[in-house]
Amino acid sequence: MSRVVVKVGSSSLTTPDGHIDPQRLAGLVEAVGGARQRGDDVVLVSSGAIAAGLGPLGLPERPRDLATQQAAASVGQGALMAQYSDRFARLGLAVGQVLLTVDDVTRRGHYRNAHQTFAKLLELGIVPIVNENDTVATSEIRFGDNDRLAALVAHLVHADLLVLLSDVDGLYTAHPSEPGSRLIASVASDADLAGVDIARVGSAVGTGGMVTKVEAARIATAAGIPVVLTSAQNAATALEGQAVGTRFEPTGKRRSSRLLWLAHASQTKGAVLLDDGAVRALTQRGASLLAAGITGVDGTFSAGDPVDLVAPGGGVIARGLVNFDSTELPSLLGRSTADIVAELGPDYDREVVHRDDLMVLQRP
Template sequence: MSQTIVVKIGTSSLTKSDTGFLALATIAQLVETLSQLRQQGHHVVLVSSGAVGVGCARLGLTERPRTISMKQAVAAVGQGRLMRVYDDLFSSLQQPIAQVLLTRSDLVQRSRYVNAYRTFRQLLHLGVIPIVNENDTLAVDELKFGDNDTLSAMVASLVEADWLFLLTDVDRLYSADPRYNPDAQPILEVEKIEHLAELNIEVGDRGTAWGTGGMVTKIAAARIATTAGIRTVITEGKSPQNMLKILQGESLGTQFAPLPHAVNARKRWIAHGLVPAGKLYLDQGAVKAIRQAGRSLLAAGITEIEGEFQSQDAVQLCDERGQEIARGIVNYNSLDLQKILGCHSDKIPEILGHAGADTVVHRDNLVLSS
């Protein structure tokens, strides 16, 4: 049965840790594995890190750039070289590929999000393997994905994938970093991602000097993907052929089970595509109404507002302790909302001097945070 598979490989797997040069043997295995998946009838998307690492090696830099402008310049040098390597290897197997460079703003605007979806679907229909990376050369800091783990999860959600493979420098998730703690226990399956907190897992913030991710970003990516109904696997990047074994049922890596009732595409866009412009703090009654009864948010339930935003911007909905409980699209700008917070809906026209929406965030534009 044909499935849609998104594979993300990190810089730590693509490059040699001592020199930063490309690990060509690993890349060749990856290309062969992805081509096999295509031959089996699956749709495949590759999210590839490595442009900055390759650019550093090409320019003789000994450490990762620290400034945005330097990183963007180095990425511009590395991206072409990286794609040249991929194109040469995939071409030897007669597998067509396409380069897709995304910025967060491509997914923020609904029309561009839908257009990106259609482009991916057309490429996959043509039997092409899209190779995706963040457009580091143009992305501004406020609208960056931040790491390719997050990017891969959002792409997997966008293309409605069945599987997301996160290829990294360890073979699976452990209770602690196995490189430093000999007592670290392997974790084979995570049924519910919120159960990770009960396991007291220690996670690092950065895998290698050349990478931007770590296990924290992979777990965050798994949260996005599983919410979209996508089975997510963390497994070893140096052995990409293990993906074939996992798809055949072997217990390799760490698998995160998808939620049985995935949220729809529009709500996934609200939850993960949009960048929140502010926060609304809610009283206990509003939190209960949203969480347990699936109600819309009314002005009466809001106790405090943070940030400046316009009507139709995304906002975080938080309880009184500041814990995010949901995200949604707001019907009022921050100035008007400041005037009506805590008030009943029938008082809004009198306070504002004009008719307004009954709800601050309608339930159709509201997504619970997992």
């Protein structure tokens, strides 16, 4: 038995005018149901709430303004789940809705609770259906975020495979319509993507395109999870384990959820500027960040917030959870820990960022 996370975008579930296509949804359910009948655990990350709300609201096409998008998502979430529930019930399977945002999945305080929820649903034989909580989004709703959300969910549930379903059958060297464009069957590292044009591959309904799918693949494979990217029509073939679409091979090993969160999903609150010595200590020796190696502070943050750690040239070389407020740090810059403790007391005997709370993103 294996555990698979399947992500499907709006463009793979909708008609050309943006409404949910019952036949496409039924095909997806049949593929997922087949995997469940073989004994696999499956978590479905599904876009489509806004599209499902268009019909009940009498909207001819996907709205452009945020308020109407949120209204459509509010109506559509229930309608979409009703369709999924009906289709899965025909296969003898029950579903459970899990509404998440990237923030919900990646905040450390919520991670354990979310993991336990998924574990219990899967133990009970339920098919969890995950969607970004578009109804309460505070910025422009972007379906592409569900690609990254799916990668984080795959890590959260300890998946053996992430399947990203698109409206194209894999990753091509250029837009599939261009002469000479060819399917890339396997990606073992970023070197295999050199020269690949992914910017123009997208659809009228889902706004993520290939860019967010490749980024999602990077997140999952860096955590040791292989990824298959293919079309929704190939869902059953992919879930049967057959070679289809583009397979991204793992590039790293499973890491703690906190470090994955820092590397790929944290919204940093500010930046800490480093000197060359601090950059070497962090990237070459795996050391903690001390005040002695800091040259400046940018932004407003509190102790415990994620911050970017910036090299002298301006590049972000790491992210970490800072142990001081932005108002405290300026008076400590360039000073040794011993000097700081001698003046301010034992409460200041701590690293600015401990190495266990730090993720190196690039090495000079």
